[in-house]
Amino acid sequence: GAGVSQSPRYKVAKRGQDVALRCDPISGHVSLFWYQQALGQGPEFLTYFQNEAQLDKSGLPSDRFFAERPEGSVSTLKIQRTQQEDSAVYLCASSFATGDSPLHFGNGTRLTVT
Amino acid sequence: AQKITQTQPGMFVQEKEAVTLDCTYDTSDQSYGLFWYKQPSSGEMIFLIYQGSYDEQNATEGRYSLNFQKARKSANLVISASQLGDSAMYFCAMREGPEAGGSYIPTFGRGTSLIVHP
Numbered sequence: 001g002a003g004v005s006q007s008p009r010y011k012v013a014k015r016g017q018d019v020a021l022r023c024d025p026i027s028g029h030v031s032l033f034w035y036q037q038a039l040g041q042g043p044e045f046l047t048y049f050q051n052e053a054q055l056d057k058s059g060l061p062s063d064r065f066f067a068e069r070p071e072g073s074v075s076t077l078k079i080q081r082t083q084q085e086d087s088a089v090y091l092c093a094s095s096f097a098t099g100d101s102p103l104h105f106g107n108g109t110r111l112t113v114t
Numbered sequence: 115a116q117k118i119t120q121t122q123p124g125m126f127v128q129e130k131e132a133v134t135l136d137c138t139y140d141t142s143d144q145s146y147g148l149f150w151y152k153q154p155s156s157g158e159m160i161f162l163i164y165q166g167s168y169d170e171q172n173a174t175e176g177r178y179s180l181n182f183q184k185a186r187k188s189a190n191l192v193i194s195a196s197q198l199g200d201s202a203m204y205f206c207a208m209r210e211g212p213e214a215g216g217s218y219i220p221t222f223g224r225g226t227s228l229i230v231h232p
């Protein structure tokens with residue numbers, strides 16, 4: 001595909017349910033990032049992969065959040081036992097590995113926990 | 115401390131006028147990159163322009179230019195000849211290298227909402 005693809009576009013979960021958000025990056029992009037964006041705020045870093053290696057997960061807010069990228073391509077962000085404060089847009093982005101490469105974002109998944 | 119500061123929560127500009135969106139940053143790294151993104155109401159983040167810390171000339175991309183003042187640690191976005199379609203949120207971001215404790219993980223500001231009116 002031409003760009004970063006995220007699914008689902010919208011997700012409504014009842015409090016306590018588990019959710020899985022998928023990201024399909026641009027082919028050939030080594031780096032993959034997950035961000036959380038609350039309403040009216042800038043994206044906040046969650047976690048970062050280089051190929052299949054998760055190099056930084058310092059932004060994950062709790063141990064209920066888990067991300068993987070087992071084959072260095074598609075990534076999944078899983079949130080267990082969702083809470084209302086998890087409601088946000090989850091953005092996935094990919095880039096080449098170098099520092100001057102811009103991030104290319106998907107359209108995001110809007111998660112609403114009721 | 116905030117790595118990226120965008121002090122203007124909202125800006126208004128008349129169509130066809132130029133507008134400057136402010137961004138200041140904080141880093142001890144000598145090598146870093148600065149980015150601007152546009153986020154329309156539809157939600158996608160669109161890359162606009164990039165400035166490397168070692169670039170001597172200000173970056174330009176069509177109607178977008180970046181006013182880079184390294185000593186003042188500012189990287190303001192200038193949009194010339196504003197169009198109605200420019201109405202959106204604008205985010206400034208920085209990627210720092212490992213020397214500053216970063217891992218090329220971009221940090222974003224809180225954004226500026228730009229409204230272009232006819």
